Amino acid sequence: MNRLKILRSAPSTFSGLPFRPRASNALPLFRPSLQNPFPIQSQTSPFSSTACLLKRKKQRVKQDIRVRHIKFHLAHPITPRPLRFSRHRALRHWTIHRAWHTHLSQVRRARELDLERQYESMKGACEALRTLGEDGIGYTIARAPEPNEDGTVPLQKAQEGGEGLVVIGGSGKGEGGKELGRLYRLAMEKKGIWQGVPIEYARIQTDTPGREGWDHGWKR
Amino acid sequence: MALRDLSLQSARSLRKSSFPRSFRFRYNVSRNASTTTHDQDLEPSSSLSIPAPSSDLVKDFDPAERARKRRAELGRELPPSRYRFRSPKYYRGPLHPHQPPPPSDPTSRQFIPGPFSLPRLEQTYHSTIAPDLMTLAYTHFPPGYRAPPKAPRLRSWDETSPYHKNRPLRAPRGHTVLPLLRPPITWQNVPRLERVTVHAMVREALEDKSHLHVARMVLQAITNVRVTTHRAKGSVVGWGLREGRQVSVSAEVNGGDMWDFVGKCVDMVLPRIKDWQGVKGSSGDSSGNIAWGLGPADVALFPEVEVNYNMYPPKMIPGLHVILHTTATNDREARLLLSATGIPFYGKQVN
Structure with missing residues (x-):
């Protein structure tokens, strides 16, 4: 009772805190801890007189809201029901x-x-x-090459033909000259083919292709 | 409506026959106010004036018999007029009596409507790339040519040691397994794109699962297919990898989605990668499948990610492996196909 009187007289002098606006009829019971010789240690819940032990809160990594949305939409069971068709x-x-x-x-x-x-x-x-002749006009008929013992004809042998060529038409030449089969040999060449298609050519078709096929002067 | 017509007809007939108007008749007329004023606008003919079906038609009318006959003709029942079938939610095996319908059936749960678009790359392939490849890889076999027989691919052991008895055949020269055969390219086996596997291993998912979720979402957005998650097969201490943890995601892309994906890569993503030389020439598994990798910054260039870039936490966007499976049986032909598609290669080409 005595203490209450003192408090009533000059509460702010006891508080030891910076200035607080003082209510005229403030009950001192509202702040008992200031003068309580046995203060309740670390009370967290209101209207509870027991001390609860403060568990250290686990340091939870705060998840990005975007990740939460992504998870929700990935796991959401929005499988549509099968269509129902009448007859x-x-x-x-x-x-x-x-x-x-x-x-x-x-x-x-x-x-x-x-x-x-x-x-x-x-x-x-x-x-x-x-089968083109040497002069490019006549044509040769290669005699059937001699097959191997097992009846097969190797590729080289088949391409060269058998012994001697029968030349029909043209100038009659073609008995194994240098020019014979030159075009064929050129056509069979596979030089540079496996290097790939040039990038200017390898383009996907579009509705509106550019007027210039390829901008060779382009630089970043 | 028919009832109204009926009342109209009766009203007209009644008026004609000068029948004294009963209360009921008057009631009818007042209810259908239009009958008196707009009588001439109405159609004079009605369904009641149609003559009745002939007697033989009536005699033959037997819907049950007709349905039975139709069933006998077709050999099976027509689909019912009302919905009856429900596709099973889970496949319970081939011996279960309740089997799901084929995926083309709209009652199936696998049914996907479409296709709604014709991918450009597919059109380009059929109109340009396939004939070009066939022409480039053409080998001429003169008439009468028959391929000489080859030695057996798996060699047998020379019986110099008694331990050679009952051994399996020797592996082929230079390989531990049989490499794929390489038949000459004709009009029937021009190499084509078969499927694409997009794969991402997310190492950060070992600590934080959210990386995996973001990777799944990115892959799904890019490829338009549902993504599969994979668990680690074994533990690797150096990487902090433990068996059974989910670490990677992959998507198998087929058909139209595949053409779209490759087209997107060729047109929009690969040209915008900084200092990108191309796919390495030594890439490939020597049986016609070629792969390359994309970093996280390159994955952000995909249009689906780019338009909605803020949806993904930027540090969680994964890098990808893109594996193109072709029907070519060796890397050389597969590389020719891809370079015709517009994917450049650099460095020494290893077959």
């Missing part, structure tokens, strides 16, 4: 599906046939070059 819609879908696949197979077949046509014409051209 007519199912039949319509089936018809369109079959038609589309028929169309795809036709396109694939057309592509394959086109490639085959190109291959065959290439083959014919190379064969014509191979």
Whole structure:
């Protein structure tokens, strides 16, 4: 009681704290710890008189909100339910599906046939070059090369032909001259092919290609 | 509507026959106010004036019998008019009576509508690249040519030692396994792109899983396919790797997505990488699969990442390995295909 009187008289002198605006009828009971000789140590929860031990909070790394969003959207079970079609819609879908696949197979077949046509014409051209006479007019017929014992003909032998060439048309020359088969040999060369396609040529088709095919003067 | 028509008809007939108007009739008229004023605008003919079906039609009408006949003709039931089937959520094996429908069926859970676009690179391949490759790699075999028989690829042991008995055949010369055969390129086997594997090993995921999530999201955004996560097969002490921890993500890209992905790389990503020389010439597994790597800064150049760059924590964007699987059986042809696609190579080319 005595202490209360003292407090009432001059509370700010006891506090030892910087100036605090003083309420006129402030009850001193509101700040008992200032003068309490047995202060409650580290009280954290209000209306509790027991001291709770302060566990050191684990240093949690704060996760980026973006990572949280990414995790949420990756794990979110938004698998759509399967479509439900009634009889007519199912039949319509089936018809369109079959038609589309028929169309795809036709396109694939057309592509394959086109490639085959190109291959065959290439083959014919190379064969014509191979059998071309020395003067470029007549053509030679290579005699069938002698096969090996097992009936096979090696590539070199087949390309060279058998003993002697029969020359038909032209000037009649062609008995193993230097010019014979020169074009064919050139055509068969594979020099520089495996170095790759030049980058100016290897470009993906576009709707709006540039007017200049390639800007050679470009620098970063 | 039919009821209304009926009342109209009856009203008209009643008026014609000068039948005294009953209360009920008046009630009808007042309810359908238009009947009196706009009578001439209405269609005089109605479904009631259509003659009844002929007697033989009526006699033959048996829908159950018709359905049975149709079933017998088709050999199977038509799809029901109402939804009945529910595709099983989980595949319970080939012996389970409840089998899922094929993925092309819209009732299937694997059904993906589409395709909705025709990738440019695919068109370019079919119109330009494939004929070019076929022409470049053409080898001429004169008519009458038959390939000489080759020695068996797996050599047998010379029986100089008694320990040679019952041994498996010797490995081929210069290899521990049989290398793929290389048939000459014809119009039937022009090398083409088969699939693309995009793979990222995220070492930071050992400490912080969020790196893995970001890598999954980046891969999914780039490739448009669902990403698979992989666990470490074994422990490597030096890397801090422990067995069973999730460390890497990969995506298998096929079909249209694959063409789109490669097209994006060629057109938008690879040309913008700083000081990029190209893919190393020694890359490849000598059976037609070629790979290269992209750093985190290069992955940020993908348009899907670039437009939404703030969505990803910038330090968590992973580097990638891109592996192109081709149908070529050796690296030389695969490299020719890729260079025709627009991927440059540098350095010594190793086959």
